[in-house]
Amino acid sequence: xxxxxxxxxxxxxxxxxxxxxxxxxxxxxxxxxxxxxxxxxxxxxxxxxxxxxxxxxxxxxxxxxxxxxxxxxxxxxxxxxxxxxxxxxxxxxxxxxxxxxxxxxxxxxxxxxxxxxxxxxxxxxxxxxxxxxxxxxxxxxxxxxxxxxxxxxxxxxxxxxxxxxxxxxxxxxxxxxxxxxxxxxxxxxxxxxxxxxxxxxxxxxxxxxxxxxxxxxxxxxxxxxxxxxxxxxxxxxxxxxxxxxxxxxxxxxxxxxxxxxxxxxxxxxxxxxxxxxxxxxxxxxxx
Amino acid sequence: xxxxxxxxxxxxxxxxxxxxxxxxxxxxxxxxxxxxxxxxxxxxxxxxxxxxxxxxxxxxxxxxxxxxxxxxxxxxxxxxxxxxxxxxxxxxxxxxxxxxxxxxxxxxxxxxxxxxxxxxxxxxxxxxxxxxxxxxxxxxxxxxxxxxxxxxxxxxxxxxxxxxxxxxxxxxxxxxxxxxxxxxxxxxxxxxxxxxxxxxxxxxxxxxxxxxxxxxxxxxxxxxxxxxxxxxxxxxxxxxxxxxxxxxxxxxxxxxxxxxxxxxxxxxxxxxxxxxxxxxxxxxxxxxxxxxxxxxxxxxxxxxxxxxxxxxxxxxxxxxxxxxxxxxxxxxxxx
Numbered sequence: 196x197x198x199x200x201x202x203x204x205x206x207x208x209x210x211x212x213x214x215x216x217x218x219x220x221x222x223x224x225x226x227x228x229x230x231x232x233x234x235x236x237x238x239x240x241x242x243x244x245x246x247x248x249x250x251x252x253x254x255x256x257x258x259x260x261x262x263x264x265x266x267x268x269x270x271x272x273x274x275x276x277x278x279x280x281x282x283x284x285x286x287x288x289x290x291x292x293x294x295x296x297x298x299x300x301x302x303x304x305x306x307x308x309x310x311x312x313x314x315x316x317x318x319x320x321x322x323x324x325x326x327x328x329x330x331x332x333x334x335x336x337x338x339x340x341x342x343x344x345x346x347x348x349x350x351x352x353x354x355x356x357x358x359x360x361x362x363x364x365x366x367x368x369x370x371x372x373x374x375x376x377x378x379x380x381x382x383x384x385x386x387x388x389x390x391x392x393x394x395x396x397x398x399x400x401x402x403x404x405x406x407x408x409x410x411x412x413x414x415x416x417x418x419x420x421x422x423x424x425x426x427x428x429x430x431x432x433x434x435x436x437x438x439x440x441x442x443x444x445x446x447x448x449x450x451x452x453x454x455x456x457x458x459x460x461x462x463x464x465x466x467x468x469x470x471x472x473x474x475x476x477x478x479x480x481x482x
Numbered sequence: 483x484x485x486x487x488x489x490x491x492x493x494x495x496x497x498x499x500x501x502x503x504x505x506x507x508x509x510x511x512x513x514x515x516x517x518x519x520x521x522x523x524x525x526x527x528x529x530x531x532x533x534x535x536x537x538x539x540x541x542x543x544x545x546x547x548x549x550x551x552x553x554x555x556x557x558x559x560x561x562x563x564x565x566x567x568x569x570x571x572x573x574x575x576x577x578x579x580x581x582x583x584x585x586x587x588x589x590x591x592x593x594x595x596x597x598x599x600x601x602x603x604x605x606x607x608x609x610x611x612x613x614x615x616x617x618x619x620x621x622x623x624x625x626x627x628x629x630x631x632x633x634x635x636x637x638x639x640x641x642x643x644x645x646x647x648x649x650x651x652x653x654x655x656x657x658x659x660x661x662x663x664x665x666x667x668x669x670x671x672x673x674x675x676x677x678x679x680x681x682x683x684x685x686x687x688x689x690x691x692x693x694x695x696x697x698x699x700x701x702x703x704x705x706x707x708x709x710x711x712x713x714x715x716x717x718x719x720x721x722x723x724x725x726x727x728x729x730x731x732x733x734x735x736x737x738x739x740x741x742x743x744x745x746x747x748x749x750x751x752x753x754x755x756x757x758x759x760x761x762x763x764x765x766x767x768x769x770x771x772x773x774x775x776x777x778x779x780x781x782x783x784x785x786x787x788x789x790x791x792x793x794x795x796x797x798x799x800x801x802x803x804x805x806x807x808x809x810x811x812x813x814x815x816x817x
Contacts (some may be wrong), residue, residue, distance in 0.1 A: 204592045205549055205732065205743065209556040215485075232555065253552065254736035258759070298557070371776030444758045446731045449592035453729035453750055456774070457764070459782030 204449050205422055207251050207298025211272060212291050220358030223278040224324055225289055226263060228271050229299060240302060242266055244309060244332040245468045248301025249448045250274060252287035259445045259463070262302060263327040265334035267341070272299070275327045275361060303448045304467045307332060307438060312345065312372045315336060318404040318432075320352040320423055322395045322415030326352055326361050328440060331415050333364075337374050348375040349404045353395040357381050357388045378402055396422040399430075406431030413439045417482040424471060424480075434472035441467050441474070441482060484647035485666035486635075486657045487671055490529065493644075496663050497521050504566035504603075507541065509534070518571065529639060532615040533573050533795060537725030539583060542600045543571065545722075546746040549596060549732075557743065562599035570607045570637075575620045575793035577608040577632035579725035581686075585787045586728055596745075605656055607646070608633035610679060614686045617796030619809060622691045625793055627682040638675045643667075645675040685796075689809040695784045698777055700721060701815045708769035713804045714751070716768055720798035720806075721749035721775065726791040729755070750775050777812060 214228035227250075231237040242248070242262050251257040264273035278289040309332070317336060321329040326371065329352075335341055336348055350369070354360045360379065369377040378393040380398045393397065395415065404411075411432050413423055420439060427437050443455035443462040450464030458477035460466065474480060487498060492613045505736045509528045516531040518538055550557040580601070587597035610628035611618070621624060630636045634653030637644040645667045648654040657664055667675070683688075721727040729746040734741055748755060751771045757763045765771050783791040792808070799807050 203550075203559055203595050205594075206557040206559060222711070251734060254734055254741050256734045257732060279759040279761075281761065285759055392785075442758070442762060444756050451586055451592070451594065451728065452731065452748070453778075454731075454756060454784070456750075456778060459777075459785050 204300070205447070207249070207257075207300045208240070209233070210236075210272075210297055210299050212293055212295045212297060215291065215293055218275060218361050218363075220356075223289070224359075225278070225362065226273055226275045226362075227291070228264075228273050229276055229287065229297070230271055231297070234417075240272065240299075242272070242302035243306030243398070244335050245307035245328045246302040246304045247328075247448075247463075247467060248272075248274070248299050248303060249445070250276070250284070250288060250299040251300070252284055252291070253297065255284045255287035257298075257300070257446070258282070258284040259303075259442075261328040261331075261440070261467075263331055265331045265338065267335055267338040275324065275330075277324050301448065303463055305465070307468055309335070312410050314344070314346065314408075316347040316405065316407075317349070317407040318409055318411040319348070319352075320399055320411060320413040320415070320427075321350070321352045321393060322419040322423075323354055324361060325414040325416060325440075325442075327414075329412060330362055332412060333369065333375070337369075337372065342374055346408070349378075349402065350375060351378045351380065351395060351398050351402060352396065353380040353382065355382045357385055357390075376402075378470070382473060389470060394422070395419055396426050399423060400426045403430060406433075406436070410436050410438060413437060420482045427471075434471045434475065438468060439471065439472035439474070439482070441469060483658045483746050484648045484654045485667050485672070486648075486661075487643055487667035487804070488646070488664050489643045493527050496660060497527065498523075499660060499663060499805050500568045502585055504568070506568050506570065508570040509609075518569070526669045529609070530614065531572075532611070532618075533576070533797075535723070535797075535801075537579060537723060537795070537797065538569065538572050538576050538580065539725055539728070541596050542580070542604075543583065543587070543728060543730070543747070546744060547596065549745045550743045550744050552734075552741040552743070559595070562595060563603060565603060567600075567604045568607065571609045572606060572633075573611055573795070574608050574627060574629040574631070574633065574636070575618075575625050575795045577606055578620075578625050578629060579632070579793045579795075580606065581632040582726045582783070582787070582791050582793075583728055585789070605634045605652055606632060607635040607637055607653075607656075609644075610636060610638040611682050612639055612678065613681060615796060615800075616687070617799045618686050618794060619689045619691075619796065620794035621683065621686045623790055623792050623794045627686055628679040628699075638678055640671060640674040640678055645671050689813065691771060691812055694812050695781050695790065698781050698812075698815065702773065702777065704816055707773040708767070708814045710806075710815070711767070711772045712770035713806055714768050714772055715804050716751050716753070716771070717803060718749035718751050719801050719803065720808075721751055722747060723794055723797040723801055725793055725797070726779070750778070752787060776808075776815075780812070 200240040209232040210229040218224040249257040260274045403444045446452040450461040455462035510525040630649040671703040
């Protein structure tokens with residue numbers, strides 16, 4: 196719970212936009228680094244990888260966004276936001292400048308069960324701009340305090356084109372890191388691209404991460420998720436060791452307003468992280 | 483359990499006595515309709531009604547309210563109501579509905595401060611039904627025309643007087659506090675109350691809803707949902723008048739130099755309710771939305787809270803412009 200405003204979960208904490216990074220060629224993905232205006236608020240905002248928060252742009256309203264920074268990034272929190280032309284809040288967020296003041300409310304949701312994954316091999320599969328909470332997770336896993344608690348870390352991340360890859364500098368660093376096995380792919384390369392080409396599910400089948408003592412964390416667009424389940428099951432991952440994150444429209448973020456209800460569960464409160472086994476029960480396997 | 487009794491002609495004195503210490507909300511005439519509203523000195527309590535058009539949820543979870551304003555350095559909460567209030571005359575079905583809303587809005591992790599402040603200051607005196615309507619089916623959903631669930635005190639109309647019985651310690655304290663006005667009932671009055679309670683329950687028709695949760699669960703893929711939804715206009719009146727429906731939205735508005743955050747009731751039967759900025763909508767068709775609403779009430783809440791979130795008040799039946807009837811839906815959707 197948040198200190199200071201613990202009694203009222205509907206009020207936002209004031210933050211300042213410290214840094215804005217344009218992530219892609221299409222310029223519709225921006226990462227916002229936020230600094231809490233009150234120190235106590237930062238202390239109270241203790242998140243886990245996979246959780247989200249409600250971002251509010253003044254006068255426009257709120258929307259849920261996955262937290263892209265790691266709990267080990269103690270000085271700030273980051274969110275990568277995709278702008279949709281019809282999205283009132285995402286458009287307002289994209290028109291912000293560094294130094295502007297906005298609001299944040301959270302953290303909400305269950306997050307990835309990283310404590311239960313200690314001592315295991317971790318397989319991370321991400322596609323497109325759904326990579327944000329997986330990026331938080333990789334940053335967390337590679338941190339010197341956490342890395343010894345996990346075995347082999349394999350990550351596969353893909354985007355439509357090289358210009359659409361998020362966090363390009365970190366991807367470079369991770370590809371050269373002895374602490375993990377990072378595979379970056381694009382659906383189709385360009386003249387300057389020397390890396391791998393191919394869809395994420397195909398690359399997953401080629402990399403063949405072992406399923407023994409392993410958990411797979413998968414985030415991506417619904418089509419990618421659908422096509423990724425089969426190779427994972429073929430590799431021997433049981434449905435309760437395939438973990439993903441759902442997205443739904445939300446308003447309250449705390450399991451009351453009814454918007455994100457799916458098969459009796461609230462994505463905001465019971466999720467957003469669910470196992471594939473749970474998703475098959477909730478929605479017949481629909482993401 | 484403590485008993486009390488009051489002659490109807492003395493109810494005005496009770497209103498005045500309570501009103502001196504806080505708000506007294508009861509059945510009064512507004513625009514020729516019996517409504518639950520704060521009783522004014524010019525009002526007379528009306529006791530002959532089947533039920534109110536609007537459920538009492540709006541007193542705790544208004545259709546729309548400003549919950550905060552944007553200050554220079556963060557948000558400023560709208561002051562919460564203080565002082566005591568008495569809610570008199572809700573029907574037992576509606577009193578029961580408040581216990582269901584409590585499970586949503588007052589759960590431990592994220593209690594809703596606005597709802598909670600209004601609930602905690604309110605003492606509820608439910609008025610048992612003498613003549614349940616033809617659309618009532620409380621006895622099929624764990625209720626009764628003289629049920630005490632959600633009430634601090636249950637009042638039973640025995641003609642010239644009301645016999646009161648406390649259902650909670652707060653109700654007992656109220657009876658003690660106003661003992662001068664609420665004397666003890668005679669043996670004959672208690673007998674009349676028991677007879678009244680017994681006759682009312684016989685008037686409520688049963689809808690054969692046994693095992694409804696399991697039956698609906700099995701029907702989730704049935705084509706019947708789409709067929710049923712062809713009649714539904716998607717107007718949302720069933721949700722706004724339902725005493726347990728609690729969907730809402732939070733909206734930020736710019737008003738002058740300072741913005742404000744508004745919370746307003748919303749409804750899962752509207753297509754835009756789940757429409758995402760990307761254009762994706764997980765419930766695109768009315769059939770999916772209708773299924774969701776019915777399953778939420780009769781399956782999901784049964785699983786998560788142990789209660790079916792329907793109290794059998796019949797408002798959705800009475801007010802549906804397309805004559806849809808939840809009793810038929812529940813019995814006719816095949817697995």
